Amino acid sequence: MLEIKNVSKTFNAGTINEKKALNQLNLKLENEDFVTVIGGNGAGKSTMLNAITGVFRIDSGEVTVDGQNITNLPEYKRAKYIGRVFQDPMMGTAADMWVEENLSIAESRGKHRTIKWAITKKDRERFRELLTQLDLGLENRLSTKMGLLSGGQRQAITLLMAAMQKPKLLLLDEHTAALDPATASKVLALTDRIVAENHLTAIMITHNMKDAIQHGNRLIMMNQGKIIYDVSGEEKAKLTKADLMAKFAEIAGENQESDRMLLN
Amino acid sequence: METLLTWIGTLPGAIGQGFVWGIMALGLYITFKILDVADLTVDGSICTGAAVCTMLILSGVNVIVAMIVAFFAGALAGLVTGILHTIMGIPAILAGILTQLMLWSVNLLIMSGKANQPLVGFQFRDKVLISTGTNNIVKTLIILGIIILMLICALYWFFGTQFGISLRSTGNNRSMSRAQGINTSFTTVFGLALSNGIVALAGSLLAQQQGAADINMGRGAIVIGLAAVIVGEAIISKISSNFFLKLFSVIVGAIIYWIVFQTVIFLGLPSEYLKMLSALVVAIFLGVPYIKKQWFSKKAVLKKNA
Numbered sequence: 042m043l044e045i046k047n048v049s050k051t052f053n054a055g056t057i058n059e060k061k062a063l064n065q066l067n068l069k070l071e072n073e074d075f076v077t078v079i080g081g082n083g084a085g086k087s088t089m090l091n092a093i094t095g096v097f098r099i100d101s102g103e104v105t106v107d108g109q110n111i112t113n114l115p116e117y118k119r120a121k122y123i124g125r126v127f128q129d130p131m132m133g134t135a136a137d138m139w140v141e142e143n144l145s146i147a148e149s150r151g152k153h154r155t156i157k158w159a160i161t162k163k164d165r166e167r168f169r170e171l172l173t174q175l176d177l178g179l180e181n182r183l184s185t186k187m188g189l190l191s192g193g194q195r196q197a198i199t200l201l202m203a204a205m206q207k208p209k210l211l212l213l214d215e216h217t218a219a220l221d222p223a224t225a226s227k228v229l230a231l232t233d234r235i236v237a238e239n240h241l242t243a244i245m246i247t248h249n250m251k252d253a254i255q256h257g258n259r260l261i262m263m264n265q266g267k268i269i270y271d272v273s274g275e276e277k278a279k280l281t282k283a284d285l286m287a288k289f290a291e292i293a294g295e296n297q298e299s300d301r302m303l304l305n
Numbered sequence: 306m307e308t309l310l311t312w313i314g315t316l317p318g319a320i321g322q323g324f325v326w327g328i329m330a331l332g333l334y335i336t337f338k339i340l341d342v343a344d345l346t347v348d349g350s351i352c353t354g355a356a357v358c359t360m361l362i363l364s365g366v367n368v369i370v371a372m373i374v375a376f377f378a379g380a381l382a383g384l385v386t387g388i389l390h391t392i393m394g395i396p397a398i399l400a401g402i403l404t405q406l407m408l409w410s411v412n413l414l415i416m417s418g419k420a421n422q423p424l425v426g427f428q429f430r431d432k433v434l435i436s437t438g439t440n441n442i443v444k445t446l447i448i449l450g451i452i453i454l455m456l457i458c459a460l461y462w463f464f465g466t467q468f469g470i471s472l473r474s475t476g477n478n479r480s481m482s483r484a485q486g487i488n489t490s491f492t493t494v495f496g497l498a499l500s501n502g503i504v505a506l507a508g509s510l511l512a513q514q515q516g517a518a519d520i521n522m523g524r525g526a527i528v529i530g531l532a533a534v535i536v537g538e539a540i541i542s543k544i545s546s547n548f549f550l551k552l553f554s555v556i557v558g559a560i561i562y563w564i565v566f567q568t569v570i571f572l573g574l575p576s577e578y579l580k581m582l583s584a585l586v587v588a589i590f591l592g593v594p595y596i597k598k599q600w601f602s603k604k605a606v607l608k609k610n611a
């Protein structure tokens with residue numbers, strides 16, 4: 042389904058701020074895999090998603106989706122295959138536009154945008170139905186400005202928008218991090234439902250160990266631009282928070298060790 | 306009483322000016338408000354529109370055809386700015402200034418190397434769409450009103466289409482737009498072209514209204530356009546967020562600008578000060594909301610600490 046082969050990305054190469062964010066990264070996802078991603082700040086998790094969506098050009102390596110090499114496709118063309126939810130609830134929607142306009146934009150993703158009137162009565166009915174399913178009381182707020190909604194409501198709609206054209210790949214970057222616990226678990230439940238109902242392949246970054254364990258069928262841990270731990274199936278099901286904490290401590294020790302070696 | 310009547314006598318002229326500059330401001334609204342791009346091309350493209358239209362009329366072309374060609378000439382100028390900005394990565398403001406400078410030469414070439422090409426005189430009476438100054442002002446206002454109505458309806462429709470709302474989302478949130486599959490470079494270039502086309506159309510009307518195309522006629526145009534946009538917004542934003550009304554408010558803003566302008570002249574302010582006045586009005590309207598916000602948050606902090 043998704044294959045990342047030997048992908049490297051260095052920011053500010055050749056300057057004092059040089060940062061190797063992805064280091065010969067390899068990852069292969071099967072159809073309907075739901076992978077959770079953990080790792081410390083700066084491990085390269087978001088950079089990996091940006092490399093998949095094409096926010097920047099990678100230095101080396103290859104990204105393929107369903108056998109098609111998308112390494113050289115611009116971001117807006119990859120959007121046809123990829124749905125995305127960001128950490129910042131402001132990022133995923135157009136705040137000054139209405140809810141229905143945002144939904145309509147998402148509905149045309151990957152299609153030719155014509156000069157047909159965008160939102161008809163029929164569209165509005167369909168949008169209302171979709172919003173009713175969210176169960177957040179949004180069905181009567183089609184002509185509310187997106188920016189007036191709460192963070193949780195906005196993330197839920199962004200999720201809906203990401204799934205609307207049934208993408209091959211759904212990418213979630215700490216999409217519940219800015220939400221209060223109750224709203225976060227609501228949005229997570231919605232995530233599970235959307236992934237299952239649409240049979241999506243998904244990657245979800247999180248800093249919450251419990252969520253990383255509870256959701257998905259596979260878990261990977263990243264450190265210094267590489268995947269250093271990869272469990273799935275039975276093994277993942279048996280994983281505990283303590284296991285992951287131990288793993289983290291181990292890495293922290295190694296990182297310190299390599300820092301010391303660099304300094305010497 | 307008599308002065309009041311004289312003042313009222315200046316109003317039709319001011320409204321006529323307001324209509325033409327309102328059309329220009331509608332073009333500016335597309336870049337400044339919808340695309341969130343500060344485009345300085347307009348100072349050049351308004352003159353391009355005037356020059357193209359005037360020269361075509363002088364060479365016997367039908368005025369409507371001349372105005373349509375002027376629109377596309379302006380769109381071409383916007384296209385150049387757009388390419389400089391998106392493909393060559395030049396910041397929008399600088400890209401606009403570069404095109405504006407290029408247009409200075411282009412406009413002179415269009416006007417056969419002359420800084421001024423008059424379009425007045427008996428022989429043109431039937432060849433122009435609107436008359437100079439306040440001659441035939443009622444007819445002029447009706448024609449301009451029809452053009453404005455058609456333009457606002459066209460823009461309202463366009464920005465409600467699938468492609469149109471992708472332009473709006475581009476201005477609102479570029480990274481979200483790309484994530485939703487919108488080619489934001491293309492929408493930006495398209496918006497710049499459309500905007501400058503409309504500005505050039507206003508230029509073609511301005512040439513007819515002033516009875517000449519002049520190489521200097523665009524100087525400071527962006528300030529007048531911005532004044533119209535923000536004055537209009539200040540009035541309408543309190544009442545409604547309806548897009549049609551927002552477009553309409555730009556025209557209202559332009560009319561208010563010109564009425565104030567005429568009134569200030571009427572009260573005896575020497576005309577040398579007028580550009581200063583326009584710039585100050587824009588600076589105040591753009592700056593006051595910011596200062597107000599700063600001041601209020603400071604006050605809140607002080608209160609909390611007290």
Ligand SMILES: Nc1ncnc2c1ncn2[C@@H]1O[C@H](COP(=O)(O)OP(=O)(O)OP(=O)(O)O)[C@@H](O)[C@H]1O
Pocket residue numbers: 052053060061062080081082083084085086087088089
């Ligand atoms: N656009 C950029 N320019 C320069 N450096 C960057 C850029 N994006 C990321 N980096 C750097 O690359 C490294 C990896 O960043 P990334 O955002 O992928 O981390 P992350 O794993 O998502 O961390 P977090 O959990 O904090 O979100 C960091 O050191 C970061 O500073």
Ligand SMILES: [Mg+2]
Pocket residue numbers: 086087088214
């Ligand atoms: Mg991150």
